Amino acid sequence: GAGVSQSPSNKVTEKGKDVELRCDPISGHTALYWYRQSLGQGLEFLIYFQGNSAPDKSGLPSDRFSAERTGGSVSTLTIQRTQQEDSAVYLCASSLVVAGGAGKDEAFFGQGTRLTVV
Amino acid sequence: DAKTTQPNSMESNEEEPVHLPCNHSTISGTDYIHWYRQLPSQGPEYVIHGLTSNVNNRMASLAIAEDRKSSTLILHRATLRDAAVYYCILRPYYGGSQGNLIFGKGTKLSVKP
Numbered sequence: 159g160a161g162v163s164q165s166p167s168n169k170v171t172e173k174g175k176d177v178e179l180r181c182d183p184i185s186g187h188t189a190l191y192w193y194r195q196s197l198g199q200g201l202e203f204l205i206y207f208q209g210n211s212a213p214d215k216s217g218l219p220s221d222r223f224s225a226e227r228t229g230g231s232v233s234t235l236t237i238q239r240t241q242q243e244d245s246a247v248y249l250c251a252s253s254l255v256v257a258g259g260a261g262k263d264e265a266f267f268g269q270g271t272r273l274t275v276v
Numbered sequence: 277d278a279k280t281t282q283p284n285s286m287e288s289n290e291e292e293p294v295h296l297p298c299n300h301s302t303i304s305g306t307d308y309i310h311w312y313r314q315l316p317s318q319g320p321e322y323v324i325h326g327l328t329s330n331v332n333n334r335m336a337s338l339a340i341a342e343d344r345k346s347s348t349l350i351l352h353r354a355t356l357r358d359a360a361v362y363y364c365i366l367r368p369y370y371g372g373s374q375g376n377l378i379f380g381k382g383t384k385l386s387v388k389p
Contacts, residue, residue, distance in 0.1 A: 191376075191377060193379070200361075200363075200379055200380065200381045200382060201314075201320065201363075201379040203376070203377075203378050203379070206376045206377075214376055249319050249320075251319070251320075251377070253377075262325055263367070264322040265312075265320075265322065265377055266322075267319030267320050267321070268319060269318070269319060270319060
């Protein structure tokens, strides 16, 4: 079956340019998460969408970062005026949140977008 | 948010059991304990989760202390494929659904043949 799909898989951009990263979650999944992972580091939470609730944006590192989720499905992470420190792998995950569902809510991850800012 | 503490790294021999500890002394009553792992060059994958009772699945077992302030992920027979970073995560559960999924630094497990 289809998993979480991210595009592009690799992106090289010049410093100062804007980039858009796309995430197609598993169909029907109500929760969507964005993370970034710098080389050799752990996962840094960026933003969390859950159904119709206001997204948790507490992890966005600056106002250059924004994300939206249209129609409760596809999500786009936008980085404006990219900097070299934005270079990382950006990971997206989705999960089916089942009310009263014994707390599992397993998150499935995409393969990520490797962003390189030169 | 409640935090977890894990050793930075551990080593194991192939075919032997591995016990990966996690301390979470500030856990609240509505926090579930989740474990994920990240194999090299891949996204994380779910391993197991629990609330109060010990849990078993095809991948691992989760032993939860009676006071819930610590837990241990048990791999019964480590294989080379189990070499990964293992993350212990507390997820709040409220309003009938899970909260956010925040990763810490995890434990890097090395498996020697």
